[in-house]
Amino acid sequence: MFRAVPHRRQRVRLIRFWDLLSRFDQVCMALVVGAEQSGSEVIAATVTLATGDVDRQSHTASIARGLEPNICFGLGSGVMTTNPEAFRYDGKRVLVVGGATGMGAAAARLTMALGAEAIVMDHAPIDFDVAGAIKVDLQDRSSIDSALDEIGGPIDAVFSAAGIADGPPLMRVNFIGHRHVIDRLLAQGQLKSGAAICFISSVAGIGWEADLERLIEFLGTADYEAANAWVEAHPDTNNYMFAKQAINTYVSRQALPLRKQGIRINAVCPGPTDTPLAQANADLWLTFAQEYRAEVGLDYHSPEQIAQAMAFLNSAAASGISGINLLVDSGHVMASLSGAWPADKPILDLLMGRS
Numbered sequence: 270m271f272r273a274v275p276h277r278r279q280r281v282r283l284i285r286f287w288d289l290l291s292r293f294d295q296v297c298m299a300l301v302v303g304a305e306q307s308g309s310e311v312i313a314a315t316v317t318l319a320t321g322d323v324d325r326q327s328h329t330a331s332i333a334r335g336l337e338p339n340i341c342f343g344l345g346s347g348v349m350t351t352n353p354e355a356f357r358y359d360g361k362r363v364l365v366v367g368g369a370t371g372m373g374a375a376a377a378r379l380t381m382a383l384g385a386e387a388i389v390m391d392h393a394p395i396d397f398d399v400a401g402a403i404k405v406d407l408q409d410r411s412s413i414d415s416a417l418d419e420i421g422g423p424i425d426a427v428f429s430a431a432g433i434a435d436g437p438p439l440m441r442v443n444f445i446g447h448r449h450v451i452d453r454l455l456a457q458g459q460l461k462s463g464a465a466i467c468f469i470s471s472v473a474g475i476g477w478e479a480d481l482e483r484l485i486e487f488l489g490t491a492d493y494e495a496a497n498a499w500v501e502a503h504p505d506t507n508n509y510m511f512a513k514q515a516i517n518t519y520v521s522r523q524a525l526p527l528r529k530q531g532i533r534i535n536a537v538c539p540g541p542t543d544t545p546l547a548q549a550n551a552d553l554w555l556t557f558a559q560e561y562r563a564e565v566g567l568d569y570h571s572p573e574q575i576a577q578a579m580a581f582l583n584s585a586a587a588s589g590i591s592g593i594n595l596l597v598d599s600g601h602v603m604a605s606l607s608g609a610w611p612a613d614k615p616i617l618d619l620l621m622g623r624s
C-alpha cells in the first residue's frame with residue numbers, strides 16, 4: 270500500500286527514462302508532463318513525482334510500461350536540471366561492517382548526517398549513536414550469520430570497512446568475511462535494485478592485474494569455508510596485499526553480474542589515513558608517501574576525507590559508476606607512476622607488479 274505524501278515537482282534530465290528509478294528510492298507515482306525523444310528512445314523528460322513507501326521493483330515495471338515513447342508527448346523544452354538530492358541518504362538503510370572506529374565510523378556518521386539510518390557491525394564497541402549496533406567477529410562465519418540475522422529488512426548501502434594489518438585471520442577479516450556478508454544479503458533479497466556496495470581497499474591492492482589468474486582462482490571459491498581452505502592451502506596469500514588485491518579484483522569482476530540486478534559495487538583505495546589501525550602500524554603505514562606529502566604540503570588523510578568518497582560512491586549521485594577502485598591519495602600514486610613524482614616510481618612500479 271502507498272502512504273500518501275505531498276507531491277513534489279521534479280524536473281529530471283534522463284538519457285533513458287527508466288534510469289529515473291535509480292535516482293529515487295521511493296517513487297510511487299511518476300506523471301510524464303513532457304518528453305523529448307530521439308528515434309525510439311526517450312532522451313529527456315519532465316515528470317511530476319509523488320513519493321511514498323512503495324516497493325521499488327514492482328513500480329519499476331509499471332512505470333517502464335507507461336513509458337513507451339509513443340505515449341510520451343513532446344514539449345522538448347530543454348529541461349536539464351541536476352538532482353542534488355542524489356547525494357543524500359534520506360530514507361536509506363546503511364550497513365557499515367567495521368564501523369566502530371576509523372573510516373568506517375566516519376562513513377557511518379556522515380551517512381547519518383545525510384539522512385541515513387545506520388547499522389554498524391564491529392567486534393569493538395560502538396561509542397556513538399546509531400540505529401543498530403551489532404557485535405560481529407569476521408573471523409567466524411557463525412558470528413557473521415548471527416549478526417546478519419539481527420539486521421532485518423533491506424539494506425541500501427553496504428560499507429565494507431573492517432580490516433587488520435596482519436595475523437592468521439587476516440584474509441577472513443579483510444575479505445572473506447565481507448564477501449560472506451554480501452553473499453548472504455544477496456541470497457536473502459536484502460540488496461535490491463538501487464543498492465550499492467563500497468569496500469575499503471588500499472594502495473596496497475593496486476597491482477591486482479599482475480596476479481589475476483591466481484586471484485580469479487581464489488575468488489572462484491564458493492563460500493566462506495572454501496575460501497578459507499584455499500588460503501590455508503596457499504599460506505603465502507594470507508597477507509595484507511593479497512587481501513586488498515582480492516578486493517580490487519572482486520569489485521572489478523562483480524560489477525557486471527551485480528549491475529544486471531541494479532546493484533553497484535566499488536572500492537576506495539586510501540593513501541595513509543590517520544586512524545587507530547594506521548597509528549598502530551605507523552612505522553610502515555604512515556611513512557609511506559611522506560616525502561610526497563611534504564612536497565605538496567599535506568598531512569595524512571583524515572577518515573572523513575575517505576568517508577566522503579565512499580558516501581559519494583554509494584549514493585545515487587554515482588549511479589553510473591561501478592567496478593572501480595578509486596584512489597583517494599591526493600595524487601601520489603598517479604604522480605609516481607607517471608614520473609611526475611619520480612622519487613616513488615620504483616616502489617609504485619613494484620606494487621603494480623611491473624618490476
Ligand SMILES: NC(=O)c1ccc[n+]([C@@H]2O[C@H](COP(=O)([O-])OP(=O)(O)OC[C@H]3O[C@@H](n4cnc5c(N)ncnc54)[C@H](O)[C@@H]3O)[C@@H](O)[C@H]2O)c1
Nearest residue numbers: 367369370371372392393407431432471541542544546547
Ligand atoms: N588507515 C590507513 O592508512 C589505511 C590505508 C588504506 C586502507 N586502509 C583500510 O581501511 C580499513 C579501515 O581501517 P581504519 O584505518 O579505518 O582502521 P580502524 O582500525 O579504525 O578500523 C577498522 C575497523 O575494523 C574493525 N575490525 C577489526 N577486526 C575485526 C573483526 N574481526 N570483526 C569485526 N570488525 C573488526 C575494528 O574494530 C575497527 O572498527 C581497513 O580495511 C584498512 O585495511 C587503511
